[in-house]
Amino acid sequence: MKRKTKDRGWSPYLAGALLGLLAVVSVWATTALLGKSTYLGASTTFVRAAGLLERTVAGEHVAANEYFKKEKVRVDWQFMLVCGIFLGALVSSLSDRSFKLEGVPPVWKKRFGPSVGKRAAGAFLGGIVAMVGARMADGCPSGHGLSGMMQLSGSAFVALAMFFCVGVIVAAIFYGRRAS
Amino acid sequence: MSTEQILGLMTGVAFGFLLQKGRVLRFEKQLGALMLRDMTIFKFMLSSILVGMVGINLLSDAGIITLSHKAMNVGAVVVGGALFGAGWAIMGFCPGTSVGALGEGRWHALFAALGMVAGAALYAELYPFFKSTVLAWKNFGKIGLPEVTGLSPWVIIALFWAATISLFAWFEKKGL
Numbered sequence A: 001m002k003r004k005t006k007d008r009g010w011s012p013y014l015a016g017a018l019l020g021l022l023a024v025v026s027v028w029a030t031t032a033l034l035g036k037s038t039y040l041g042a043s044t045t046f047v048r049a050a051g052l053l054e055r056t057v058a059g060e061h062v063a064a065n066e067y068f069k070k071e072k073v074r075v076d077w078q079f080m081l082v083c084g085i086f087l088g089a090l091v092s093s094l095s096d097r098s099f100k101l102e103g104v105p106p107v108w109k110k111r112f113g114p115s116v117g118k119r120a121a122g123a124f125l126g127g128i129v130a131m132v133g134a135r136m137a138d139g140c141p142s143g144h145g146l147s148g149m150m151q152l153s154g155s156a157f158v159a160l161a162m163f164f165c166v167g168v169i170v171a172a173i174f175y176g177r178r179a180s
Numbered sequence B: 001m002s003t004e005q006i007l008g009l010m011t012g013v014a015f016g017f018l019l020q021k022g023r024v025l026r027f028e029k030q031l032g033a034l035m036l037r038d039m040t041i042f043k044f045m046l047s048s049i050l051v052g053m054v055g056i057n058l059l060s061d062a063g064i065i066t067l068s069h070k071a072m073n074v075g076a077v078v079v080g081g082a083l084f085g086a087g088w089a090i091m092g093f094c095p096g097t098s099v100g101a102l103g104e105g106r107w108h109a110l111f112a113a114l115g116m117v118a119g120a121a122l123y124a125e126l127y128p129f130f131k132s133t134v135l136a137w138k139n140f141g142k143i144g145l146p147e148v149t150g151l152s153p154w155v156i157i158a159l160f161w162a163a164t165i166s167l168f169a170w171f172e173k174k175g176l
Helices: A012-034 A043-055 A059-064 A066-071 A077-095 A106-112 A116-137 A141-150 A154-175 B003-021 B027-034 B040-061 B074-091 B095-103 B109-132 B145-149 B153-174
Strands: none
Touching (some): A012 A141, A043 A059, A043 A077, A043 A116, A043 A141, A043 B095, A043 B109, A066 B109, A077 B095, A106 A116, A116 A154, A116 B109, A141 B095, A154 B074, B027 B040, B040 B153, B074 B109, B095 B109, B145 B153
8 A cells, every 4th residue: 555645645544544533532532621522524614604604794683593593603613623624734735735726626627618707606506505415414524424424323324325326426417427 | 712612623723634635625536536536535534434433432332422423314314415415516525625625725615615605504594494394204313323233333343344445455456
């Protein structure tokens, strides 16, 4: 097994195994320090971000919304975790010079051309659909895919299978087999 | 910042660092996985699950941590999972990786993140409707595979390890 990959990254087996260790240490640390076993996740943070933004223009509406009440609009552990992902990726990519400004990814360009507007629209609309799905399923590839699988949750196996199976079908339709 | 926020931030920095070093943040890696051409994301995710499931179950058996299953609500997980898969393929990022991709300079991920904030706002508005429809079909509750199958978690973990290691060997043989 190679330790370095062609794009000068770490072996995905090694980086993944280290993330597994981090996940375990993190559950232990949150239990010990915060009094509640908290698992890695990301998508609830988008609900809180939406609530925080909406609150600046429509405070009463957010306060009265059942879902915002359920998920509690505040800057919590997971919110800071997601901010940390940004910082960690920034530090890592600057330190090994893999940081690169990119407005349209090559695979997209090959299929839909160099228009930033088109890519922005695709990313935005895809984002809306994905997040409605993630909130309905109560998790994303972090919450279900990593944390749920590690706990052997029944829902995680079903959710992850749905994510990938439908993702594979839609990617084949949307990008076509020739876009390599 | 509170202890909770500092702990979250530190964990997140390590999380983002490993995602970036594993090179799994990129659009072409996400699409590569969904188009079954590049298995980097499968290798990364499955490796972390292999290590994590042993550690989590050890700590849980020892009574140090508690498990926190998400509910096996059939409509929610199947319909929600399908919607997520479709959006994921078009956007080319998942929630965590969109923020990480932004960190490594792929600024089109910002549109994905904004779309997801909009999607979350939309879900909050539609929640009462979903609650009386999709979410109300059939809920098996917060169940784990050991309860479903009647097997010890360690038997399931051993089977999962065996299947995953065989899959890894096949990836390497095929050069995926």
